[in-house]
Amino acid sequence: MTGREIKMGGWAIAVHGGAGVDPNLPNERQEEAKRLLTRCLDIGISALRSNLSAIDVVELVVRELETDPLFNSGRGSALTEKGTVEMEASIMDGPKRRCGAVSGLTTVKNPISLARLVMDKTPHSYLGFAGAEEFARKQGVELVDNEYFITEDNVGMLKLAKEANSILFDYRIPTLTTCGGGAAMENQLQMNGLPISLYAPETVGCVVVDKQGHCAAATSTGGLMNKMTGRIGDSPLIGSGTYACDLVAVSCTGEGEAIIRSTLAREVAAVMEYKGLNLHGAVDYVIKTRLDEGKAGLIAVSKNGEVACGFNTTGMFRGCATEDGFLEVGVW
Numbered sequence: 001m002t003g004r005e006i007k008m009g010g011w012a013i014a015v016h017g018g019a020g021v022d023p024n025l026p027n028e029r030q031e032e033a034k035r036l037l038t039r040c041l042d043i044g045i046s047a048l049r050s051n052l053s054a055i056d057v058v059e060l061v062v063r064e065l066e067t068d069p070l071f072n073s074g075r076g077s078a079l080t081e082k083g084t085v086e087m088e089a090s091i092m093d094g095p096k097r098r099c100g101a102v103s104g105l106t107t108v109k110n111p112i113s114l115a116r117l118v119m120d121k122t123p124h125s126y127l128g129f130a131g132a133e134e135f136a137r138k139q140g141v142e143l144v145d146n147e148y149f150i151t152e153d154n155v156g157m158l159k160l161a162k163e164a165n166s167i168l169f170d171y172r173i174p175t176l177t178t179c180g181g182g183a184a185m186e187n188q189l190q191m192n193g194l195p196i197s198l199y200a201p202e203t204v205g206c207v208v209v210d211k212q213g214h215c216a217a218a219t220s221t222g223g224l225m226n227k228m229t230g231r232i233g234d235s236p237l238i239g240s241g242t243y244a245c246d247l248v249a250v251s252c253t254g255e256g257e258a259i260i261r262s263t264l265a266r267e268v269a270a271v272m273e274y275k276g277l278n279l280h281g282a283v284d285y286v287i288k289t290r291l292d293e294g295k296a297g298l299i300a301v302s303k304n305g306e307v308a309c310g311f312n313t314t315g316m317f318r319g320c321a322t323e324d325g326f327l328e329v330g331v332w
């Protein structure tokens with residue numbers, strides 16, 4: 001799926017559960033992911049039909065993805081090298097380019113809602129670590145123990161990543177195998193009868209254009225498996241992992257350091273603004289020209305109701321829907 005263009009004026013929504021899918025991903029895991037993406041699209045569609053604004057819809061949908069342990073955000077987040085969870089998220093409201101971001105969260109059940117509160121209730125754009133947690137306590141958002149976020153699958157994956165002495169990107173698994181991780185991986189591969197490398201979790205995001213043509217974007221993640229504590233990726237960085245303006249909204253996923261170097265999300269807007277490309281042209285262009293060796297994907301909507309998806313990984317968990325009844329969910 002690369003999305004499609006539709007006539008001016010309707011709402012459109014896209015969601016993702018990360019780019020970089022293991023080519024051997026078993027069917028049942030694919031189906032599970034597709035069911036979750038479809039459920040999230042349905043939530044977004046009902047909200048849009050009830051006239052919720054784009055910014056409310058992206059927050060609502062990403063909360064749902066954070067609460068389900070399947071993808072790498074909220075419960076089910078990737079683990080740091082110390083086996084803990086440090087989550088990050090950002091949200092952006094296109095019309096006035098208002099934004100909020102958080103990093104280093106260890107107890108906040110829904111990081112995206114704290115990012116929203118940073119946007120709505122502080123004079124700042126970005127809070128991290130102890131200060132962000134303190135803000136969360138003051139705002140009275142739901143807090144849970146760090147263990148709540150840690151799943152058995154991810155404990156297994158961290159072990160795998162440590163044995164291979166690598167940060168685990170699922171699209172890097174072939175590299176791990178050839179750099180000495182192979183034997184360890186073979187011993188560790190089974191968990192609940194399924195290969196644990198194939199559970200590789202990924203970041204989530206949602207972009208929406210509402211009936212008024214307002215665009216918004218939200219992205220949430222646990223970051224990279226086996227990351228250093230304190231590491232900040234692209235997802236909370238406005239312009240890199242997330243961007244929205246009056247023209248477009250974008251949420252990215254993949255190799256954070258490459259996305260940061262290319263300011264990928266903002267680039268989609270920039271080539272639309274300065275090169276006059278439509279959404280599809282802009283998404284294709286940035287994926288082909290801005291990533292160098294980096295692996296990433298993104299979803300985007302435009303104020304005209306276009307929706308698009310682009311990636312240079314083997315696959316990307318994503319789905320989209322438009323007001324005229326079009327709905328599609330895909331992995332490859």
Ligand SMILES: NC(=O)C[C@H](N)C(=O)O
Pocket residue numbers: 018019072201202203221222223224232233234235252253254255256257259
């Ligand atoms: N799975 C991901 O999308 C990872 C995220 N982009 C990061 O680097 O933190």
